[in-house]
Amino acid sequence: MSFATLNEMNKTFKKILNNASELFAEKGYEGTIMDELCIRSGVNKASIYYHFKDKSNLYEVVLTKLFSEVADQIIVAVSSQTAPLEKLKSFIETFAQETYQNKQMPATLMREIASGGKNMPIPARKQMQRILQTLSSILKEGAEQQVFKQVDPLTTHFIIIGSLCFFSTSEPMRQAIESEHPLDPDLNSTIAEIYSLISSAIILN
Amino acid sequence: MSFATLNEMNKTFKKILNNASELFAEKGYEGTIMDELCIRSGVNKASIYYHFKDKSNLYEVVLTKLFSEVADQIIVAVSSQTAPLEKLKSFIETFAQETYQNKQMPATLMREIASGGKNMPIPARKQMQRILQTLSSILKEGAEQQVFKQVDPLTTHFIIIGSLCFFSTSEPMRQAIESEHPLDPDLNSTIAEIYSLISSAIILN
Amino acid sequence: MSFATLNEMNKTFKKILNNASELFAEKGYEGTIMDELCIRSGVNKASIYYHFKDKSNLYEVVLTKLFSEVADQIIVAVSSQTAPLEKLKSFIETFAQETYQNKQMPATLMREIASGGKNMPIPARKQMQRILQTLSSILKEGAEQQVFKQVDPLTTHFIIIGSLCFFSTSEPMRQAIESEHPLDPDLNSTIAEIYSLISSAIILN
Amino acid sequence: MSFATLNEMNKTFKKILNNASELFAEKGYEGTIMDELCIRSGVNKASIYYHFKDKSNLYEVVLTKLFSEVADQIIVAVSSQTAPLEKLKSFIETFAQETYQNKQMPATLMREIASGGKNMPIPARKQMQRILQTLSSILKEGAEQQVFKQVDPLTTHFIIIGSLCFFSTSEPMRQAIESEHPLDPDLNSTIAEIYSLISSAIILN
DNA sequence: TATGAATGAGAATTCATTCAT
DNA sequence: GATGAATGAATTCTCATTCAT
Numbered sequence: 001m002s003f004a005t006l007n008e009m010n011k012t013f014k015k016i017l018n019n020a021s022e023l024f025a026e027k028g029y030e031g032t033i034m035d036e037l038c039i040r041s042g043v044n045k046a047s048i049y050y051h052f053k054d055k056s057n058l059y060e061v062v063l064t065k066l067f068s069e070v071a072d073q074i075i076v077a078v079s080s081q082t083a084p085l086e087k088l089k090s091f092i093e094t095f096a097q098e099t100y101q102n103k104q105m106p107a108t109l110m111r112e113i114a115s116g117g118k119n120m121p122i123p124a125r126k127q128m129q130r131i132l133q134t135l136s137s138i139l140k141e142g143a144e145q146q147v148f149k150q151v152d153p154l155t156t157h158f159i160i161i162g163s164l165c166f167f168s169t170s171e172p173m174r175q176a177i178e179s180e181h182p183l184d185p186d187l188n189s190t191i192a193e194i195y196s197l198i199s200s201a202i203i204l205n
Numbered sequence: 206m207s208f209a210t211l212n213e214m215n216k217t218f219k220k221i222l223n224n225a226s227e228l229f230a231e232k233g234y235e236g237t238i239m240d241e242l243c244i245r246s247g248v249n250k251a252s253i254y255y256h257f258k259d260k261s262n263l264y265e266v267v268l269t270k271l272f273s274e275v276a277d278q279i280i281v282a283v284s285s286q287t288a289p290l291e292k293l294k295s296f297i298e299t300f301a302q303e304t305y306q307n308k309q310m311p312a313t314l315m316r317e318i319a320s321g322g323k324n325m326p327i328p329a330r331k332q333m334q335r336i337l338q339t340l341s342s343i344l345k346e347g348a349e350q351q352v353f354k355q356v357d358p359l360t361t362h363f364i365i366i367g368s369l370c371f372f373s374t375s376e377p378m379r380q381a382i383e384s385e386h387p388l389d390p391d392l393n394s395t396i397a398e399i400y401s402l403i404s405s406a407i408i409l410n
Numbered sequence: 411m412s413f414a415t416l417n418e419m420n421k422t423f424k425k426i427l428n429n430a431s432e433l434f435a436e437k438g439y440e441g442t443i444m445d446e447l448c449i450r451s452g453v454n455k456a457s458i459y460y461h462f463k464d465k466s467n468l469y470e471v472v473l474t475k476l477f478s479e480v481a482d483q484i485i486v487a488v489s490s491q492t493a494p495l496e497k498l499k500s501f502i503e504t505f506a507q508e509t510y511q512n513k514q515m516p517a518t519l520m521r522e523i524a525s526g527g528k529n530m531p532i533p534a535r536k537q538m539q540r541i542l543q544t545l546s547s548i549l550k551e552g553a554e555q556q557v558f559k560q561v562d563p564l565t566t567h568f569i570i571i572g573s574l575c576f577f578s579t580s581e582p583m584r585q586a587i588e589s590e591h592p593l594d595p596d597l598n599s600t601i602a603e604i605y606s607l608i609s610s611a612i613i614l615n
Numbered sequence: 616m617s618f619a620t621l622n623e624m625n626k627t628f629k630k631i632l633n634n635a636s637e638l639f640a641e642k643g644y645e646g647t648i649m650d651e652l653c654i655r656s657g658v659n660k661a662s663i664y665y666h667f668k669d670k671s672n673l674y675e676v677v678l679t680k681l682f683s684e685v686a687d688q689i690i691v692a693v694s695s696q697t698a699p700l701e702k703l704k705s706f707i708e709t710f711a712q713e714t715y716q717n718k719q720m721p722a723t724l725m726r727e728i729a730s731g732g733k734n735m736p737i738p739a740r741k742q743m744q745r746i747l748q749t750l751s752s753i754l755k756e757g758a759e760q761q762v763f764k765q766v767d768p769l770t771t772h773f774i775i776i777g778s779l780c781f782f783s784t785s786e787p788m789r790q791a792i793e794s795e796h797p798l799d800p801d802l803n804s805t806i807a808e809i810y811s812l813i814s815s816a817i818i819l820n
Numbered sequence: 821t822a823t824g825a826a827t828g829a830g831a832a833t834t835c836a837t838t839c840a841t
Numbered sequence: 842g843a844t845g846a847a848t849g850a851a852t853t854c855t856c857a858t859t860c861a862t
Contacts, residue, residue: 012846026320030235034832044848051846093394094268107319113371114312114319117378148354151287153397155372159402163364172321174359190360195405198840201402239857249823251859256821260857373841422842436730440645444836454844458839461842517729524722524729525641526787565805568785569778569812576728576777577770584731596805600770603816607774611812627825649853659827688826696848826860834852841844 013051014042015138021062028111029059029119050162051184060121063112066105067127070098075134084142085203089195091135092160099168106165132157139202156198162196218256220246226267227377230309233316234264234324265326268317271310272332275303277338289347290408294400297365301396304373311370337362344407353407361403368399423461425451431472433512438521439469439529461538470531473522476515479546480508490545494552495613499605501545502570506601509578515573542567549612558612566608573604630656636677640719643726644674644734676737678727681720681741685713686749693749699757700818703809707775711717711806714783721780724731746773754817763817771813778809 008018019040023032034055038045052058077094081087099106109128112120120128135157142148165191222246228237239260243250257263280297288290304311312331317325325333340362347353372395431443443470444465448455463467487504491497509516519538522530530538545567552558577600624632626668634655638647667673686726692709696702714721716787724743727735735743750772755762 010846028233028235028316028320030233032318032832035830045832046848046850047846050848055832059271110315110319111233113375115233115236115317115376116374116376120378134252139827151357151398152394155398158375159364159368159369159399162367164367166318166367166370167360170318170363172323173318173325181241189357193356193360196366197402200405201398207835215821238855240855250857254821254858420842438643438645438726438730440635440643441730443834445834455836456616456838456845457843465836520725520729521643523785523788524725525643525646526784528787530788561806561808563809564789565782568781569774569809570713572777572781574777575773576671576773576780579731580728580773581731583728583735603766603770604774607812608813611808625825648849648851659854660853661827662825665827670853823862824860825862826849827856827858828860829856831855832853835850837848837850839845839847 012043012047016043016048016051016058017062017065020058021104023064024059024062026106029055033171043176056100059119063108063121063124064127065157066108067124067131070095070105070133071127071130073098078134078138084138084145084147085199087138088142088199091138092164092195092198093191095131095160096164096168096194099164100187103169106169108196109161110165110169129160135160138155142202146204149204151202156202160194164190211304217248219245221248221253221256221263222267223374225263226271226309229264230312234260236272241298244248257296265328266322268313268326268329270315272329272336274312275300276335276339278333280335283339283343289343289350290404291350293347293404296343297369297400297403299393300336300365300395301369301373301399304369305392308376311374314327314366314368315374336366340365347396347407350407354409358408360403361407365399365403369395412481421455422451422457426453426458426461426468427472427475431476431514433467434472435517437517443530457549463471466531470533471531473518473531473534474537476512476518476536477541478513480505481537481540484541490550494548494555494557497548498514498552498609501548502574502605502608503520505512505541505570506574506578506597506604509574510597513581516579519571520575520579552612557615558563559614561612564614569614570608574600620776624771627658627662628655628762631666631673632677632680635673636681636719639674640722646687659786674734675738677684678723678739679724679742682739682746683716684743685710685720686742689746689749692717697752699760699762700814702753703757703760703814703817707779707810707813708806710746710775711779711783711802711809714779718786720781721784724776725784746776750775757817761819764819771806771817775809775813779805783801 009127013112016037019037020032021039023040026032032055034045034048038048041048048058052061074091077090078087083088104158117125120132132153136153139148139151139153143150221242224242225237228242228245231237236261239250239253243253246253253263257266260335279296282295283292285296311322317329322330337358341358344353344358344361348355373392426447429447430442433447433450436442442465444455444458448458451458458468462471484501484504487500488497491500522534527535542563544565549558549561549563549566553560578597631652634652635709638652638655641647647670649663650660653663656663663673667676679778686702689706689709693702696705727739747768753769754763754766754768754771758765781803
């Protein structure tokens, strides 16, 4: 089943896709049961196999969609800015917001990275690279304009992505932990904190 | 099967435990198949059930061991320091090293956080809280001594843990990504970078 | 869907029928999958059910066609001869040629006989009986004219049909067997051999 | 699951094997349903997969056993004779008897040959070659001793095997055909007939 | 303690068939 | 006549767990 634009997809296809996206994020690949997917989607089991070759193909389509949407958003947001620092801010904010609004992407990414990306479908991996590429360009541009220090983009990438993924997906856990901290930090302050952290670390003063 | 000290454990028990730890980290709870665990461990399937009640009990033992070891190391390392900044450094370094040497812990943690910690056994969760507690104390002490700014410990925790977990578990992926970055950042420079990042952000100048 | 003359059939009907005939011969009834039949025939799945009641009806039509064609040919060929020995020769030659040119019939027949004919549709069975009847008449006539010995027609039938079916369908297998026999026997010599075998056995000297 | 001697096999293994042999012969590979095999064998579904890798492996074991037993019998019987004609008689008689007593082998062989042997497992094919080899040797020896004419062994093989397979498997069909022939030919007379047929055709007078 | 064998419940996938257009 | 989509009922295979020895 090729990956077409949303408009071309029919209703059942979309229902399956959305519910699969949810389930894979919640329970991982192995933890996701096709039967439950049918029930959630309100479709017949065989319908899934009409639209998708098998579970692994479904996973591929889901991941590619998930990652490409975030990549697209980031690229659009970043390209609307001109200054490297603004671009960096845009990158962090967009990733944070996307990630916080839709926890499926960070959850899935974390699982994939945990298993060493062995099962990560190639097209999905391509989308992850687009995101990394975008950050690399920003950092390079900043360094060229002598605004940023020379930093390793991969490390920087993991600091940003890693902390934001942990932050957004840990929400339910944080509530489970009987914390002595009355104030659960909100998204915006976290974004601000991470942004100030990163920028203070890489800005050439 | 209660959780005893390593010395009391017999060979089969240890073999199962180690291989289970490996497998759970590699493939997650659902992805780990008891049959494969037998083969890897070179023991009979029924033996597992002699030593452990069931899969979920095995998981509990594995996770508790995994997290308590890291928690212990951190607490020991941190308590050997007196100044809050040194303690923070110690915290980051110990977590980074533990995490990098044994990828099982970060991989497992990431999966657990990705599923909202729903399946995380209570004793394992307790160990995670010990780690968080330690960081909180450091931050609190630093703030009291007017060395640190007042920061949210949870956010800080996620920034540290998240970036280090992503960093250590993403090693195989980074190699798969045909990167234009000739120099793969090594552990020490990453630790240094994260430490400088965090400290520059929280030190009261 | 009744069994009409070929002229009345439309193109889709014919395509389905021919491909079904091929598939049933290649893979048997259970091994034939309706989906593959669609693909081979280049028609939609629902189209099959427009033209044929169901799989078993399709099978019936295919088999009846297959067997009636051979029966017709044999009867025509045999009736063009007058002497019993010539008739026998004609019977063997026609069956051999039909069988060798179109392997679908012997393959299908072998499967049916292997399953004890339990699934063989009545009309198809009728056609098989026409063939057997023809041979019986030849033998009876030969015996009456004191040209042939009195032999059991069924046994004779199986010797002829069995050896020729095995011969024509085993072609691909013979090539797979790394034979020390440089010369693969051709159809004509096999026909001659079988004819001489049978005739030498039943001719009253 | 390797193919060991019967003595080494346990009871469940044997039960599954025998029932599978029966079912494959009755209904062919695709027509055989694993569930039915369990029920017939009185074992749990998973037990089959404990003893055999999958359906196709089970099929392989069944066929190899089926064919090797017949091949063994033939070779033993033939080797107890010295004169080529006696050997030929032994070959035909043994094959006929084996085939008639246990219809599984001819039924399975017919299906396999009908599908061009495409699915025939290599080890099973090896056994078929042993049988052919035996006949070839007999014919060659007879020709060398100037007892037999020079005949093509493959054609001769198919005449013998084909007619006997058809004869033994067609038993139920013959009864279904409302025959005007009061006397169903018995095995011994058929053996005799085929032997006299073949021998009269190849003996150098 | 250890093991070969067995098992029930489940999970992925397939397949003949039908429906709405 | 033809088609894309949908479906119920299998069907193959898996997996955690238990049992007898």
